[in-house]
Amino acid sequence: MANFFTDNDDLRFYFDQGVPWAELVELTEYGFRAPDGFKDVEEAKSFYRDVAESFGELAAEVVAPRAARLDVEHSHIVDGQAEEAPALREISEAMRAAELHKLCVPRELGGLNAPLTVYMMAGELLARADVSIMTHFSFHGGMALAALAFSIREGSTTFDVPSGRIARTRFAEMIREIASGEAWGCMDITEPNAGSDMAQLRTRAEQDADGAWRVSGQKIFITSGHGKWHFVIARTEEAKDPSDPYAGLAGLSMFLVKAYDTRPDGTCERYVTLDRFEEKLGHHGSVTASLSFDRVPAELIGKRGEGFRAMLLLMNNARVGVAFESIGLAEAAYRAARDYAEVRTSMGKPIARHEMIADMLEEMELDIIALRALAVRSAYHEECAQKLGIFQGFFTEASPEERARVSRELPRHQRMSRRYTPLLKYLASEKAVEIARRAVQIHGGSGYTRDYPVEKLLRDALVLPIYEGTSQIQSLMAMKDTLMGVIARPQAFVRRMADARVRSLSSRDPLDRALGRLSLQAALATQHLLRKTAEGKLRSLSGKPLTSWPKAFAKDWNPKKDFAYAMLHAERLTRLLADEAIAELLVEQAKAHPERRVWAERWLERAEPRGRALYDAITTTGDRLLQRLAEEGRTTSPSVAAAEE
Numbered sequence: 001m002a003n004f005f006t007d008n009d010d011l012r013f014y015f016d017q018g019v020p021w022a023e024l025v026e027l028t029e030y031g032f033r034a035p036d037g038f039k040d041v042e043e044a045k046s047f048y049r050d051v052a053e054s055f056g057e058l059a060a061e062v063v064a065p066r067a068a069r070l071d072v073e074h075s076h077i078v079d080g081q082a083e084e085a086p087a088l089r090e091i092s093e094a095m096r097a098a099e100l101h102k103l104c105v106p107r108e109l110g111g112l113n114a115p116l117t118v119y120m121m122a123g124e125l126l127a128r129a130d131v132s133i134m135t136h137f138s139f140h141g142g143m144a145l146a147a148l149a150f151s152i153r154e155g156s157t158t159f160d161v162p163s164g165r166i167a168r169t170r171f172a173e174m175i176r177e178i179a180s181g182e183a184w185g186c187m188d189i190t191e192p193n194a195g196s197d198m199a200q201l202r203t204r205a206e207q208d209a210d211g212a213w214r215v216s217g218q219k220i221f222i223t224s225g226h227g228k229w230h231f232v233i234a235r236t237e238e239a240k241d242p243s244d245p246y247a248g249l250a251g252l253s254m255f256l257v258k259a260y261d262t263r264p265d266g267t268c269e270r271y272v273t274l275d276r277f278e279e280k281l282g283h284h285g286s287v288t289a290s291l292s293f294d295r296v297p298a299e300l301i302g303k304r305g306e307g308f309r310a311m312l313l314l315m316n317n318a319r320v321g322v323a324f325e326s327i328g329l330a331e332a333a334y335r336a337a338r339d340y341a342e343v344r345t346s347m348g349k350p351i352a353r354h355e356m357i358a359d360m361l362e363e364m365e366l367d368i369i370a371l372r373a374l375a376v377r378s379a380y381h382e383e384c385a386q387k388l389g390i391f392q393g394f395f396t397e398a399s400p401e402e403r404a405r406v407s408r409e410l411p412r413h414q415r416m417s418r419r420y421t422p423l424l425k426y427l428a429s430e431k432a433v434e435i436a437r438r439a440v441q442i443h444g445g446s447g448y449t450r451d452y453p454v455e456k457l458l459r460d461a462l463v464l465p466i467y468e469g470t471s472q473i474q475s476l477m478a479m480k481d482t483l484m485g486v487i488a489r490p491q492a493f494v495r496r497m498a499d500a501r502v503r504s505l506s507s508r509d510p511l512d513r514a515l516g517r518l519s520l521q522a523a524l525a526t527q528h529l530l531r532k533t534a535e536g537k538l539r540s541l542s543g544k545p546l547t548s549w550p551k552a553f554a555k556d557w558n559p560k561k562d563f564a565y566a567m568l569h570a571e572r573l574t575r576l577l578a579d580e581a582i583a584e585l586l587v588e589q590a591k592a593h594p595e596r597r598v599w600a601e602r603w604l605e606r607a608e609p610r611g612r613a614l615y616d617a618i619t620t621t622g623d624r625l626l627q628r629l630a631e632e633g634r635t636t637s638p639s640v641a642a643a644e645e
């Protein structure tokens with residue numbers, strides 16, 4: 001029987017040893033307090049492996065054989081209700097029967113209490129079979145956990161501390177329905193005139209005289225929007241300063257909206273109107289809905305005006321999830337290309353032996369291994385950060401040593417998750433497109449036909465760099481975080497740069513020296529962007545030591561407006577930072593598992609020359625374009641104008 005888990009050595013490495021399981025399992029099992037929980041780490045790991053095997057079999061035996069049908073059978077709106085495509089219905093039923101939706105839901109809420117990291121790693125197997133199925137699947141457990149996280153944050157979940165179990169939670173009904181596979185959630189943010197620019201969102205929420213909230217407006221492009229439970233971002237306050245393009249973010253709030261109820265006769269009473277399901281280029285197993293809200297009852301989540309913050313929590317997990325979708329799709333594309341290249345001959349040999357094709361295949365394989373390393377680590381840090389946050393808030397009886405450990409570990413996980421997530425979402429989704437395109441190219445004319453699966457993979461891949469924050473938005477986030485981090489802690493940056501220089505020159509291991517050179521390249525590019533930013537903002541600063549910048553920057557500093565040059569190069573910097581982050585992880589793996597050294601060597605062999613090219617582009621181009629934008633008066637950054645003066 002085919003199994004997408006057992007035939008994947010790299011993914012199996014993470015289930016066996018490639019994740020710091022001891023910490024993650026202990027956090028997930030509440031320090032092994034629960035009587036119905038696992039007794040130790042090995043027992044838990046063995047369960048996670050069994051789960052992955054079930055996913056692998058379902059992906060290979062149930063989803064993959066239906067992928068072609070998912071591509072052509074569409075879901076429709078009939079008399080105002082959703083009618084799912086037959087192949088999607090069949091897969092959903094198989095997943096419900098296998099009880100996969102409850103995987104990461106806590107036991108006391110009807111789930112199996114597996115880590116979210118396991119849920120995502122197993123989801124990759126579904127994405128390899130059909131990426132749109134993983135997308136829809138993520139709107140089950142992922143949304144249940146988001147509801148729980150919101151509830152914990154606002155204080156409407158209480159714990160029974162001795163057993164480490166949830167005693168009560170506000171969203172129990174929703175979570176139980178999702179765990180049983182009866183319902184799913186979705187995330188309603190985008191509107192016709194507000195996608196990346198969330199400050200422009202117009203959907204409103206108003207309170208009746210009795211205090212009850214009602215939402216009115218239109219949302220578009222909502223994945224799995226025919227579902228029951230909707231997290232809706234709506235405006236509760238007008239922007240205070242209309243001249244500030246970001247002011248609108250402060251007036252957004254998060255709501256939970258129930259889209260329908262099921263009557264005793266099984267029919268549906270709808271409160272949210274399904275306007276249409278989009279006709280898309282690909283990704284056809286996933287419904288993308290436009291919705292109308294007309295004074296629909298809603299429950300406020302958290303406080304008024306905190307919607308943007310709440311959305312970030314939702315999106316962090318979702319972005320890591322998209323990375324696993326991207327890796328699954330890339331794995332399918334690579335395997336199809338590799339298999340085809342072995343059997344297709346040209347000029348006397350299989351095309352896999354032709355240098356350019358061999359080079360492409362080797363890079364495709366390497367990219368997948370590299371991305372998986374970053375994805376697994378990102379998921380792990382994000383999950384540890386969230387779980388330690390819960391521990392800190394609730395387990396007040398913990399020993400002083402335990403509390404001190406949490407206070408030390410929590411900021412580390414938060415910092416690493418924040419660093420990795422935009423790099424991961426950016427690179428994984430861009431690489432999925434590149435790998436799918438190369439798979440088509442390797443198939444030649446056949447790749448462009450529907451006789452082979454790769455044209456579908458390319459169409460499916462194209463949405464990955466768009467949803468959950470486009471590649472450009474990820475790049476802006478990574479760039480701003482990096483630059484603001486240096487401004488806030490210049491000494492640490494200077495120290496890191498010196499360390500990289502020393503490492504590049506004097507480490508005994510050539511792998512360490514190569515990593516040092518790449519890190520130095522990334523640091524020099526960052527320094528250049530800061531210098532250009534400083535030149536634009538405060539000419540007087542150029543020439544002064546980096547350590548004097550924070551004081552000088554303290555006045556009239558607006559990080560949202562003053563990064564024109566850095567914004568121009570944000571994508572290049574992001575690529576460089578992602579290459580560096582992956583190199584660090586692969587070198588770390590090589591030290592712990594010498595058999596994996598080959599991946600670190602190959603990554604650095606490609607990343608080093610790429611880093612030099614990116615550094616060159618960052619340091620030698622851009623002024624002319626910024627000059628042109630300034631002259632055309634199109635720039636949104638006052639700093640460019642300031643730089644012109």
Ligand SMILES: Cc1cc2nc3c(=O)[nH]c(=O)nc-3n(C[C@H](O)[C@H](O)[C@H](O)COP(=O)(O)OP(=O)(O)OC[C@H]3O[C@@H](n4cnc5c(N)ncnc54)[C@H](O)[C@@H]3O)c2cc1C
Nearest residue numbers: 187188189190194195196197221222223288467468470472
């Ligand atoms: C299949 C699908 C599923 C989706 N699912 C959901 C969902 O479940 N929930 C939801 O709320 N939304 C969803 N979306 C919407 C998606 O998140 C948005 O399409 C995305 O955020 C981009 O917004 P936009 O389409 O308005 O493009 P725009 O924001 O108009 O962007 C257009 C282009 O301009 C670039 N751009 C914008 N601002 C900047 C800037 N400051 N600097 C540089 N470049 C910039 C963008 O990167 C992009 O390339 C989905 C979309 C699709 C296609």
